Amino acid sequence: MSKHKVTADALRMRSSPNSDTNRNVIAVLSNGQLVEKIADSEPGWWVVRLLSGGDSSTTGFVASRFLQAVQPDAAPNAPSIAASVLASLVTAVHLQENRTSVTRKVETGRAYPLGEPSRPTRDRSSEAAAAASIHQIVDWLNVEQSARYAPNSTSTYCNIYAHDYCYLNGVYLPRIWWSGRALIELSNRVSVPVQYGQTVNELNANNLLRWFFEWGDDFGWRRVFDLNELQAEANRGKVCIICARNVNENRSGHICAVVPESNSQKATRNPDGSVKIPLQSQAGRVNKKYSSNSLWWLGATFVDFGYFVHE
Structure with a gap:
């Protein structure tokens, strides 16, 4: 398993590897969101797990072209002042x-x-x-x-x-x-x-x-x-x-x-x-x-x- 970050402004995580409908959207991941790749799915799709900004047990399908590998020791973005x-x-x-x-x-x-x-x-x-x-x-x-x-x-x-x-x-x-x-x-x-x-x-x-x-x-x-x-x-x-x-x-x-x-x-x-x-x-x-x-x-x-x- 490997860590990746979202490169799109907004990436939809889905319950199935299908972008023809929005009824399977379970979350929208923001730019920089860290995820862990669990497995390959249909061509162009991965199963991933959220690593920050949500329940770490949350998994779903995302389009792999909007993910970029990060180094194993990479940490989530530094917390904001807030x-x-x-x-x-x-x-x-x-x-x-x-x-x-x-x-x-x-x-x-x-x-x-x-x-x-x-x-x-x-x-x-x-x-x-x-x-x-x-x-x-x-x-x-x-x-x-x-x-x-x-x-x-x-x-x-x-x-x-x-x-x-x-x-x-x-x-x-x-x-x-x-x-x-x-x-x-x-x-x-x-x-x-x-x-x-x-x-x-x-x-x-x-x-x-x-x-x-x-x-x-x-x-x-x-x-x-x-x-x-x-x-x-x-x-x-x-x-x-x-x-x-x-x-x-x-x-x-x-x-x-x-x-x-x-x-x-x-x-x-x-x-x-x-x-x-x-x-x-x-x-x-x-x-x-x-x-x-x-x-x-x-x-x-x-x-x-x-x-x-x-x-």
């Missing part, structure tokens, strides 16, 4: 919380967390209680009717809904995040005030995927590569997310929650019971409290994606 220096210094950041004017019923204040005093939270006393309370949160957010998430002619609000969903579940997903200059100051242990447009900026779905890859581990997120695992974790009452980056940086990506199955709401499954399409809840061009009819992140619109579970 990973090596800032992880212990950077904390979750919000604009002012508990503003009672920020509600589901208004279109203003979307950069702020929901402030309604009656908002529900996740019951973590058991897996069953957590799953049931997640459905209560989805019902309360009422994405199909709430003005806060209603699309208009120029904008959709998948990131707002995903943030609110995580916020009520007691999980950090940034609505705003520190600017580059603020991160430098934090690395120098300087106290940084929260100032919109100066020290913090709003994140769209494209930037949320980057945040997951760079910061997710530090805030309790774990990347997974299997839809069965993703749906199973959601069914246990964990917070699960799918996020994808648009091929066009001037267009927004997309983000949605994967939610627990119930007696009335189910994932779409294959005849053998495996998950074909997970049960999702989202805002977007069409807002859907529940749906399981699209593998949207595998479309040509998106260049990269990830599945994430909060531990």
Whole structure:
């Protein structure tokens, strides 16, 4: 077995050696990602195992022409400042919380967390209680009717809904995040005030995927590569997310929650019971409290994606 690194900007890892469909894509590997070759497959395809940036047990098929051999003692790319220096210094950041004017019923204040005093939270006393309370949160957010998430002619609000969903579940997903200059100051242990447009900026779905890859581990997120695992974790009452980056940086990506199955709401499954399409809840061009009819992140619109579970 030998180590190789990805030379393409984005290389799709698949469950079978076939590029005629995207339904077999299990991950998109970034440039420089290290993998270990396990075996040859069909002509032009190798079976590889991830060596960094994911579960080391994750294996799949990749086009071998986009891999370059590295020396046996080669190490993964040096961790970024964020990973090596800032992880212990950077904390979750919000604009002012508990503003009672920020509600589901208004279109203003979307950069702020929901402030309604009656908002529900996740019951973590058991897996069953957590799953049931997640459905209560989805019902309360009422994405199909709430003005806060209603699309208009120029904008959709998948990131707002995903943030609110995580916020009520007691999980950090940034609505705003520190600017580059603020991160430098934090690395120098300087106290940084929260100032919109100066020290913090709003994140769209494209930037949320980057945040997951760079910061997710530090805030309790774990990347997974299997839809069965993703749906199973959601069914246990964990917070699960799918996020994808648009091929066009001037267009927004997309983000949605994967939610627990119930007696009335189910994932779409294959005849053998495996998950074909997970049960999702989202805002977007069409807002859907529940749906399981699209593998949207595998479309040509998106260049990269990830599945994430909060531990």
